[in-house]
Amino acid sequence: MLQDFPLYSDLPARDVARARRFYEDTLGLHAREENAGGATYRFAGGTACFLYPTPNAGTSKASQAFWQVRDIHSVKRALEARGVVFERYDLDDDDGAWDDGVFTGGGAKAAWFKDSEGNILALIEPV
Template sequence: MLQTSPLYSYIPAKDIARARRFYEDMVGLRPKEETNGGVVYEFGGGTAAFLYLTPNAGTSRASQAFWSVQDVDAEIQALKARGVQFEQYVDMPGERSAQGAITAGGAKAAWFRDSEGNIMALVQTLSKG
C-alpha cells in the first residue's frame, strides 16, 4: 500500500523565519501555505516538504532530502549565484565536475547545508550507455 502513496519530507528548523529566508530568498522556493506553525513547499510530481520548528534541526549527519534534477551543474550555478554554498566532500570517490558535483554509481550529485545545518542534495540520474 505505501509503495503507491505519495511520500512527503520534513525540513526541521530551529528558527522558522531564518529558514524561510534561506529557502525563499536564496533557494527560490515559493510557499504553498502556512500551517501548524510551519510552511509547506510544493515540488514537481505532486510532492511537498513541510518546514517545521524543532530544536533537533541540523543534527543529522546525512542528507535530509534531495531534489531529482535534470542538470546538477546548472542548478549548482543558479544556487551559487543566489548565495548558496555547497559542501566539498574531499574523501568521496568519483569524478568531479567543474561546478563541484560528484559522479559515481550512475548519478551526479551535490550537497549544501541550509541555514539550520540540514544537509540537502541535488541528484541527477545518469542514463546507462
Template sequence: MLQHNPIYVYFPASDMGRARQFYEGKLGLVPQQEINGGVVYAFGGGTAAFLYPTQNAGTSKASQAFWAVAAVDQEIEELKRRGVVFEDYDMPGEKNPSGAISAGGAKAAWFKDSEGNILALIQSL
C-alpha cells in the same frame, strides 16, 4: 500500498525566520500554506515539504532530502548565484569543476540549509 502514495519531506528549523529566508530567498521556493507554525512548499509530482520549528534541526549527519534534477551543474550555478554554499565531500568518483561528484550512475552535489540540514541535488546519468 505505501509505494503508490506521495511521500513528503520534513525540513526541521530552529529559527523559522532564518529558515524561510533561506528556502524562499536562496532556493526560490514559494510557500503554499502555513500550518501550526510551519510552512508547506509544493514540488513536482504532487510531492511537498514541510518546514517546521524544532530544536532538533541540523542534528542529522545524513542527507535530509534530495531533488532529482535534469542538470546538476546548471542547478549548482543558479544556486551559487543565489548565495548557496556547496559542501566539499571527499568521496569516491569523479569530481567536476562545479563540485559535483559522478559515481554509480549518478551525479550529485550537497549543500546545507541555514539550519544545518544536509540537502542534495541528484542527476541520473
C-alpha cells in the same frame, strides 16, 4: 503497498523565520501553506516538504532531502549565483569522481549544500 502513495519530507528548523528566508529568498521557493508553526512547499509531481520548528535541526549527518534535476551543473551554478555554498565530502567511493563540485558515482551525479539550519540538501541527476 506504500509505494502506491506519494512520499513527503519534513525539514527541521531551529528558527523557522530564518529558514523561510533561506528557502524563499535564497532558493526562490514559495510557501503554499502555513500551519503548526511551519510552512509547506510544493514541488513537481505533487510532492512537498514541510518546514517545521524543532530544536533538533541540523543534527543529521545525512541528506535530509534532494531535488532530482536534469542538468546538475546549470542548477548548481544558478544556486551559487543566489548565494548557495556547496559542500565537498570525502566519500569512500573508488569509482566516483568530483568535477566542478559535483560528485559522480553510483549511477548519479550529486551536489550537496546546507540550509540555514544546518540540514544537508542535495541535487541529484541520474546518469
